[in-house]
Amino acid sequence: MPRIPTNNLNANTAVQAFINDLTSNKWGLNEAWLAVSKQLMTCEIWDELRKTWAQYYNQPVLRERNDYKLLANGSPNKALQESTLVGDYIARKLKIPRHDLCSYLGKFLKTLSIQPQNPRGHAFRSIVAETLARYGDPQITVEEEVNPYILFPGNQFNLRSKNPRIDIVAYRDGLPVALCSTRWTYRHDRVDILEEARAYMPVAKQIYPNIHYFGITAEMNPARLKKVVDQTKPVSPSADVDCLVHLHKPLATTVVNHNGDLAHLVDLVDWVHSSPNW
Structure with missing residues (x-):
């Protein structure tokens, strides 16, 4: 299935790095999350004052930096313990020594030497689009950064931007069959995935009754994930969002011992396999 490239040069560079990882390691869809992790996940945090990356507990930084703390007795808090478990898991999957993990992560992101939030978000979107185009239904065309006023002319959308x-x-036979909101992470008090679904889907369904809406994320905070999952069709049949898709569901569930509340979280692999049904 073809992907219409974005005009964002950094995002296209990230996609090429992702493709190179897939090719050099002979990885397929099941390992795509590993290639994403290598390019976009870091053990460091960005120091805006010094304009450089700074080491932070020597573990993957998967949530807001303030979530990670040492307790009064010097032991890691729950978030830091979970980050360690995720790091152990990724190192095993990469088949590398655990102490080498941090040097394997953030390959693309750390080459930019700029504040990472926007570049990582754009890169994540484009890599998800490439993954869908590469492994999904070949009859679907994938386009990024689509103007809603062109896609749904004559309508107004109540959004911050x-x-x-x-x-x-995603288009089939030239008609949109799925709208996707991608967020590497998102805030608990301002969930763009839900806000955008509420804005677009009432209009989209009037024109295309069978159109789908998907949120796609690498968020690791269980409360934030549950907030969106609880507003998807498996939990609430009248919801605007079909499902919340995770880069690699085990990272947010079994690896860190979070299960029941996130039963309806969907893995990226399963989502791509579902594309013939759109």
Whole structure:
């Protein structure tokens, strides 16, 4: 299935690095999350004052930095313990020594030497689009950063951005069959995935009754994940969001011993396999 490239040069560079990882390691869809982790996940945090990356507990930084702390007795708090478990898991999957993990992560992101939030978000979107195009239904075309006013002319959308864009749109026979909102992480008090679904789906369903809406994330905070999962169709049949898709569901569930509340979280592999049904 073809992917229409974005105009974002950094995002396209990230996609090429992702493809190179897949090719050099002979990885497929099941390992795509590993290639994403190598490019976009870091053990470091960005020091805006010094304009450089700074080491932070020597573990993957998967949540807001303030979530990670040492307790009064010097032991890691729950978030830091979970980060250690994720690091152990990724090292095993990469088949590398655990102490080498941090040097394997963030390959693309750390080459930019700029504040990482926006570049990582754009890169994540484009890599998800490439993954869908590469491994999904070949009859679907994938486009990024689609102007909703062109896709749904004559409508207004109540969103914060003055120039909103739909992260990914999948088309079949030239007609949109799925809208996707991608977020590497998201805030608990401002969940763009839900806000965008509420804005776009009432209009989209009037024109295309069978259109789907998906949120796609690498978020690791269980409360934030549950907030969106609880507003998806498996839990609430009238919801605007079909499902929340995770880069690699085990990272947010079994690896860190979070299970029941996130039963309806969908793995990226299963989501891509579902594309013939759109």
